[in-house]
Amino acid sequence: MIILFRLIKFIIVVSLFVLISATILIGGVYFYFAHDLPSLKSIDDYKQPIVSEVFSDDGTKIGEFWIQRRIPVKYNEIPKLVINAFLASEDARFFEHKGVDIRGIVRAFYENLKAGHIVQGGSTITQQITRSMFLSRERSYKRKIKEAILATRIDRTLSKEEILEIYMNDVFLGNRAYGIKAAAENYFHKDLKDLTLAEATMLAGLTQSPSVDNPLVNPKNAKERQRYVLNRMAELGFISKKEADAAYNEPLTVYVASLDKEFNARYAPYFTEEVRRILLEKYGDKVVYEGGLKIYTTVDLSKNLAAETALRHGLEDLDHRRNGYRGPIGHISEDEIPSFLAEVDREARLEEGVLSIQISATNKEKASTPTSTPLHKNRYWRAVVTGFGEDGTSIKVAVGYTNGVIDKDGYRWAATYIKGRPSSAFSKGDIILVEPTDKEGIFKLAQVPKPQGAIFSLEPKTGFVRAMVGGFDFRLSEFNRATQALRQPGSSFKPIIYAAALDKGYNYSTHILDAPVSYKVGDEIWTPKNYGGGYAGDTTFESDLVYSRNVPTVKIVESIGTHYLTAYARKMGLTNQFYKYLSMALGANSVYLSEMTTAFSTFANYGVLPKPVMIKKVVYSNGKVIEEYTPPPPPMSPEEAFEYAKSVDLKAGELNSALYDANKEWIKKDGLKLSDEEIKILYGRVIPDGYVITPQTAYLMLGLMRGVVERGTGTRVKALGRPVAGKTGTSNDEADTWFIGFVPQLAAGVWVGNDTRTPLGSGEQGGRTAAPIFLEYMKEATKDMPPLDFEKIGGLKPSMLAELSGGSAVYYTGASKPASAAWFGVSRDVRNRGVDFFEEESGF
Structure with a gap:
């Protein structure tokens, strides 16, 4: 009896020792594998890359940005048919097990042995989530143990519905589709709710090997996998055998998915690509490509199409007449x-x-x-x-x-x-x-034209960019010549010069002698010439802009000063590098089409420089608005601003502090030497808040630029049949041609040239080459707009305009004489340096 008691005691002690040792061992093993595992405490912790979408002004989807094309869907939005297909394929006991299914592992082993190859996986849906989201695909016992531990944790933490929702959004199904909703769109061009049984089971069959079983790559394998899923659904009672056979025999049309860039090329590619560039600069790759952003933009698809068509026609016509057919x-x-x-x-x-x-x-x-x-x-x-x-x-x-x-x-x-x-x-x-x-x-x-071109169009009042075309064909060249190309504006820069001159005391009637003149530039002599040669003699300020005379414009720049002119261009929104030479008068400094068009909109806007707006709102995948355009408080009306200027105490010498502060950095960066008087002319208090020039100056420029269209170098545009203002531009050797203009509701700029900066050909000028493109675009873009005239400012009567200077000229004391008072002689033996000046002195 004592021996039996001792034996029992020994057995109990040993058993306890073994049990405790096993518990410690298992606990140690568990801690070893589990201590550094990540957690998934709520479905909100699930964050996978989601496709970002871009929309036009009317809500049409025009673009996508993604690395993984995933479109999230809630569990209650997934049809029962689709859920059952995936459960039958992957985890029939999903709602019964606790994350790991021993019975499922045994069944999978048996089925695979019977088939002679892998037809079932042993991992549960929960295990597949852990492997996809948290662990590597390394084949090792260590990874398998971690996978099982993490799966049971997730099963305790999340509901079965939440786990399925994560899985159905996470699973890769080939054909660039991550998640079931993207797969429905990519493979069948359908919304998830519209999938048939045949389509759902085809997708469910892809989970094991989406590359090998992809119907686009191996339709035989895809049909075998579909048959397996249908049979399993019938075995599990989800469908009948008859339904399974009918679904198997249903013909399917399966589509090849395109890349995001291929989709983006269909609507407004240059605009969409510019939006992508802006967002990447602001938020970085991860947010843009993975954040599931909803990006609402300002592009008007009908106007953008009109711009594409007009530019295409213009470049074709130019190529046909200059180059002919090349075979x-x-x-x-x-x-x-x-x-x-x-x-x-x-x-x-x-x-x-x-x-x-x-x-x-x-x-x-x-x-x-x-x-x-x-x-x-x-x-x-x-x-x-x-x-x-x-x-x-x-x-x-x-x-x-x-x-x-x-x-x-x-x-x-x-x-x-x-x-x-x-x-x-x-x-x-x-x-x-x-x-x-x-x-x-x-x-x-x-044939693909040799020349290139661009169009940029925005609303002067709102700044909304309505059209942007950066080249002949986005598929051939993604370089955006509307926003990225620096090109010489030629005479299209003259309105900025003439506005600056108006604010320094010039008026429509100022006399300027159009006669030969030479300037010493370093050790060389530069003699500017008018386009086509010849001189008009005694001219007026007004006619010199209307007919785009070069020599009088150079004299104006010499009179007002290149530093002052640079500062004026800066406050009009130009950010390019400025070489402060007299050749500025002829547009020798390269500029961006988008900025020039915006600067011109200032005249249409009576002195308010619009801020170009391309993105109205950006919403994150969780519904949070991360960016939304809010229009600035409207400034006083031009009429009010005109009256306001009369009340300003000029002796006080106050500045428009906001305007001055916005330009101080440019003054420093450009090394501008400005007199106190010029500071007041440029940024004085007579310029109201929200304006960059006075309404009076803008109104005078409207008159000058309407004259360009009515009787000057831009008469082709008269065919628009409504009030329009603008300016032509042609750079040295006809390498660049421009037309920038506007009606009250819409502005547009057109540039045409060769990417190689070689000449387009003799006689190719802004009025002949760029203006017809502007005309074709504006005819289509404004066809539904009323033909409004430019608003008149009540205090400015027509009889006053000829002798009226710009609004900021109230600060001008007349210390420097207008160029009309100067005479510049020409030596007969001086070599003409007009062409060389551009190349050697301006860096072009």
Whole structure:
């Protein structure tokens, strides 16, 4: 008995020792693996990259920014059908286990052994979340133990519905889709709620190996996985066997997803890319590409399309008349034509987001029947010449799987190349560029122009940017010439000069002698010339801007001073580098089109410089507004400002402190030497708060710039048929041509030139090259706007204008004589340095 008692005692002691040791060991192992594991205490802790979306002014989605295309969806927004498909595929006992399913592991082992390959995974949905979000995919017991511990923790912390919501938003399903909602859009072009049983089970079958089982890559594998999911759903009672068979036999159209950049190229690509650049600078990559931002912008898609079309037409016309047709871009043999047509068709379908394949149970992979190719207008397409019309006057072409012809009207512009019948200039198999017309099956012969161009358009009163086109074709060049290119403005810079001069005592009637003049620049002599040569003799300030005379403008700049002029340009919003030479008069300093157009809007706005606005609101994925444009308090009206100026005590010498403070840094940075008088002219108290120049100065400039259109260098724009003001510009050697102008409701600037800065050709001027583009754009952009006239300021009567100076001229004492009082002689043996001055003295 004693021996038995001792034996029992020994067994108990040993058992307790083993139990305690095991507990300590298990606890130690648990602590070892669990002490540094992350936590997921609430569903709000779940943060995965979400696609950011960009919207136009009317709410149309025009862009996406993403690294992972994920569109979050709430659990209650996921159809039961979709949930059941994924549970059947991945974790049928999801609502029963506690994060790890031993029975599921055994079942998966048996099913895989029976199939001879992996058809089921042993990991639960909760384990898959831990692996995806917190752990690596390293194949080791250490990772598996951590995965199990973390899965049980999550199962205790979150509800089953919350876990499923995370999973359905996290799972990668191939075809650039993260999460079920993005997958529905990418694969089927459908909203999640509209998926059929066949589509849902096709997606659920992708979870194990989205690359290998992708229906776009391996439709046979995809159908096998779909069959497995359908059978499991039937076994589990989610659907009937009949429903499973019907879904399996349902033909599916599966689409190839495009990149964010490909999507962004469809609507307003230069604008969207500029928005991306602005946001990246403000918030960084992580917020922009992963933050799920909703970005609401100011772009007007109809105006942007009008700008794209006008610029395209203008560049085409210029290229046609200067360069002619340069011939086919390639040639292929008859055997190569089928593959070429398929390549063009794929390119077109991918661009439109409709590239797809058809999948069925009996025909595992079948390309969409190529009856025709979707061809976007306002776009060039590669085509192959397939023959010629019976009468020999038309060219037969194939553009992908769309057949058509180029008739006489479509190739008339290339007459100098064709010289007779098209068959003498082209051969079957030639690769050419064509553009679709409004008539089905009729194309135009095309070629990519050598010149480039840009348009920037905004509302003067609001600053809202309504259109931005930075080049001929975003697909060929993403460089935005509207906001990134520094180009010489030529005479389009003159309105800033003349505004500055008005504020230094000049008026419409000031006489200036247009006669030869020379200036010593270093060791050289510079002799400015008028465009086309010749001199007009005794002229007036008004006529010199209207007819864009160079020599009188140089004299004005010499009179008012380059430092003062630089300061004036700065307060008009120009940020480019300024070389303070007299060649400023002729636009030798390179500027940005966007800033020049905004500066001109100041005149339309009676002295208020608008701040360009592209982004109205940015909302974070959680609904928090992180940025919203709030219009500044409206300044006093031009009428009130005109009356206000009369009450200012000039002797006090007070400044508009806000305007002066905003420009002090520029004065320092540019090393400007300004007299006290010039400081008062530039920033004096007579300029009301919110203004950069007085309404009086702006009103006088309106009159001058309307004269440019009515009887000067911009008369082509008169065809707009409504009150319009503007200025042409042509840089040295016709390398840059400009037209910037405005109606009361809308301003636009146009630049045309070669990226290489080579001349466009003799006779290509702002009035001939850029103004027609402005005209075409404004006709379309303003067609629904009433033809408003510019508002008159009551205190300024027409009879006063000829002798009236700018509003800030009240500070001008007349210490420096106007240029009209000076005479500059010319030595006959002095070499003309007009061209060299730009290149050597201005750094261009």
